[in-house]
Amino acid sequence: MTELIQHESTQDVIAQSVAAKVTNITKKQINATLTLLNEGSTVPFIARYRKEMTGELDEVQIRDIQSIAKRSKELVERKNTVLKAIFEQRKLTDALQKSIQNAQTLQELEDIYLPYKQKRRTKAMVARENGLQPLADWLMTHINNNIDEVLPNYVNEDLPTMVDVRAGVHEILAEQIGEKANYRQWLRLRMAVDGMLVSSLKRGMADKDEQKVYEQYYDFTETIKSLLNNKFRILAVNRGEKEGILSVKIDFSEARMMHFIQTKELNGQNPTGQGYEILHHAIEDAYKRFIRPAVEREIRQELTIQAQEQAIKVFGDNLYHLLMQAPLKNKIVMGFDPGFRTGSKLAIIDSNGKFLAKQVIYPHKPANVQKRAEAISIFKQLVSDYKVELVAIGNGTASRESEEFVAENLPTGVKYTIVNEAGASVYSASEQAREEFPDLHVEERSAISIGRRIQDPLAELIKIDPKSVGVGQYQHDLNAKTLDEQVDNVVETAVNQVGVNLNTASPALLAHIAGLNKNLAQNIVNYRNDFGEFTSRTQIKKVPRLGPKAYEQAAGFLRIVDGKNILDNTDIHPESYAAAKKLLSLANISPVNLATDEANAVLNRLDNEHTAEQLDVGIQTLHDMVMSLQKPGRDGRSEMVGALLKSDVMHIEDLKAGMKLQGTVRNVVDFGAFVDLGVKHDGLVHISRMSTRRIKHPSEIVSVGDIVEVWIVDVDEKRNRIGLTMLTPQ
The missing domain is CATH 1.10.10.650 (RuvA domain 2-like)
Structure with missing residues (x-):
């Protein structure tokens, strides 16, 4: 072969x-x-x-x-x-x-x-075993013959009557027609262009949809072509169908397909006679039993795949911007995990992320007056004793009540911010959290996680399953394997773009560095614990099981802060150290003078082509090398948006149409963006209210973590819905 x-x-x-x-x-x-x-x-x-x-x-x-x-x-x-x-x-x-x-x-x-393809035993197979294939072949070229004159020749013990023979021929023809690739391809193409997706409410299922989540799909029709521009609707319809609320199908002209097949099968013969009658019924059966159901399934599956790919891309974009939010460095933070009956958990974290102290307070009802008074005293004392500069409040249960409590009791100059706590409970109950804080309760670990998220979002969020952070749409309906791959890619990109401090990075963070895995990451931490801090990148070659390829891939993304060689705190790969040192020599710059205005000015005046030739490196490598030398230890996140810090509080009843506010984008979906205004429920900026120009997706305008200016369009207090616009009111 x-x-x-x-x-x-x-x-x-x-x-x-x-x-x-x-x-x-x-x-x-x-x-x-x-x-x-x-x-x-x-x-x-x-x-x-x-x-x-x-x-x-x-x-x-x-x-x-x-x-x-x-x-x-x-x-x-x-x-x-x-x-x-x-x-x-x-x-x-x-x-x-x-x-x-x-x-x-x-x-x-x-x-x-x-x-x-090998398949289960079919009626057509049985008919062939009974010798009917020659008759089926003969009929296709003798449409106008009197078939009743031929049928008796095939009657036998297994086919005792002419009716049985006719039925067997029908099965062979229907299967042959149903398996022809060109018919499926034609229908697939035409149905994708002209087909209509139709959904309707199943009889007696209105009560099951109590919140009317699927109301717009109770009597819904849209072309397949148009749906590809509104892919989130595909996932919504799929979910409604899965929950048994909606009935879904694709409408397409059956007559067009039947005419197409018949024209091909007749091959110029006139459609008359008994042979045509058998062929016509076989075509009809082939379409209804084999071709149509298979193609409809394929188109529904393809629609779902494309919708999932779009949703996974949106999730990936949102996750990337969430991870890449600028860290709030050098701040002493109080993590505030709100709660009613079980109290609010507080955790003090120093400017380097080290856990210092914890406390539980009861600032809200059903706690009695005495406990609420104690909560105020304890809160103020902790802020004073540890010189807290920022309070990070989780946005879960009792968040808004806690926001009021904090705003009323914060001393002048101390700010607070609302932190998306999605996934904090997942981390708190994880093995990693137990290893970090074996003596703390789950809720206390959660308060630490909330506080650290504002100090270094990437380092903290990396510890939890990213699918738990709530920045997607229809996440639980998506292909788990594909979603996991996207998550891995996004996390890998974010971690390596930022780089990690080799002497402080957790195993969870190191595991996402190029060339490393969980085992190598743990080996690095074990080596660090056994032999002390790394003083150079080359030292990681001594880590057990970390071979030359892993070193090559990982070294450039690992940082040694305040090490012996300043190049170890840059993006420059060790393979280019010789060229970097030669560059500094040519520019007459001492390593101790890097990042000064004078040194940066000299590097900016270089003749790139001539210098690259002298160093025997490419122009782009030289460009990256110069950028790294101008900003040793740079963190790409410094250019990203940070947290929206606040000192006052608002309620939904305070919101009025036309009011201008600032808010933080919490989630971006196909039809708009959800913005946290500091009230209990996020507002929605629909895609049509984002820009005066036509945009295909909200991500062209906003990203998760962005601080945006919005205006109130309408407020529905009963349904807790807030309509927003980013367009300046006329």
């Missing part, structure tokens, strides 16, 4: 496939990227330290290449499997092999393979 990939390398075939699907990227860039990935290089490492090889592709482009290459490889492997299976059946013709080799998608390939 001729293998699909025999005269060409698999990578070359995959590179061609990738090149056909991405824009503005050359085949040379694709091949270089695939080679690096195949050699074990990580995406962050390639994006930062192999720019000359890839033509400066960023992480998104590299991951696109990686993803398309993976799917292309799966298609190549499936083609070879199909070829082998058909070859072993001795049914592989040159034309069939060419069709398989030219298939562009897995669906197209499976359509071709369907007639040859």
Whole structure:
């Protein structure tokens, strides 16, 4: 058998496939990227330290290449499997092999393979075993013949009557027609363009939808084409169907499909006679029993996949901006985990994130007057004793009541902020939290987590399952494996863009550094505990099981603050230290004078082309090297938005139409953004109220963590809904 990939390398075939699907990227860039990935290089490492090889592709482009290459490889492997299976059946013709080799998608390939796929015993198989295939073949070329004259010739012990013979021929024809790839492909294409998704309320299910969550889908019709511009509706309809509230189907003209099949099957013959009658019923049955249900399932599945991909992308974007919020450095913080009956848990954290003290207070009813008075005294004493500069209040149960309490009792100059506490309870009950704080209760650990989130969002949020942080839409309806992959990619990108302090980073943080894993991260921490702080990057080579490849991938993202070599606190990779030192020598800059105005001015005046040639490095590598030398220890998050700090409190009843406020974007979804105004419920800025220009998605305007100015449009206190606009009222 001729293998699909025999005269060409698999990578070359995959590179061609990738090149056909991405824009503005050359085949040379694709091949270089695939080679690096195949050699074990990580995406962050390639994006930062192999720019000359890839033509400066960023992480998104590299991951696109990686993803398309993976799917292309799966298609190549499936083609070879199909070829082998058909070859072993001795049914592989040159034309069939060419069709398989030219298939562009897995669906197209499976359509071709369907007639040859091993399947459960069917009525058509039984009919063939009873000798009816020749009769079925004869009928297709003798539509106008009197078939009753032929049927008696096939009556036997297994087919005792002409009715049985006719039924057997019907089954063979229906299965043959139903398995033809061109019919499925035609219907799939036309249904995707002209089909209508229709949903309706199931009889007797109105009471089940108590909150009227799915009310807009009780009598809903939208074209498939239009739905692809409103993909969140697909997930909403799917959920309503899954919960048994909605009935969902795709409407399409049956007459068009029947006419198309009949025209092809008749092949120019006039539709008369008994043979046509059998063929017509077989076509109708093939469409209703085989073709239509399969294609409708495929289109629904494809719609769901595309909607999930969009939701996962939105989740990834939101998570990235959440992780990359600017840290609030050098502040002594009180973490405030609100509660009613069980009290509010307080935790004092020093400016470096070290836990100092804890306390439980009862500032709210049902606590009695004495306990509420004690709460005020304890709170004020803690703020005074530890010189607290900021109170971070969790946004869960009793959050707004706690906000009032804090605002009323804070001394002048001390601020507070509301922190999204989603996932804090998950972390608090985790094994990692128990290891960090074995002597504390779950609720007390939660207060520490809330406080640390404002000091260093990335370092703290990395400890919990990112799917628990509440920055997506329909998260629980998404493909778990694909969502996990996106989460891993986002976390890897964020951690490596920021870099980590090798001497303070937790195992959870280190595990996301390029080239490392959980075991190597723990080995690094164990080595640090056993032998003291690292004084240079090269020391990590001594860590057990950390080999040359892991060192190559990880070293540039690990920082040594106040170490012997200032280059260890930059983005410059150790492989480029010699070039960096030569650069400083050429510029006559001493390492101790780095980051001064004078040194930065000298570096800015360099002749880049001439200097790169002297150092034997690429222009982009030189550019990155200069940026790193100008800002040793830089943290990319310093340019991101920080927290909205407050000293007063508002209630929903205080809000009036036209009022201008500041708020923090908590979540971005396909149809708008939810903004925390400091009242109990977030307000919604619909996509239509974000910009005067047409935008495709709210993420073009806002990101999670942004501080935005909004105006109140309307307030529905009964339903706790607040309508907002970002457009200045006329």
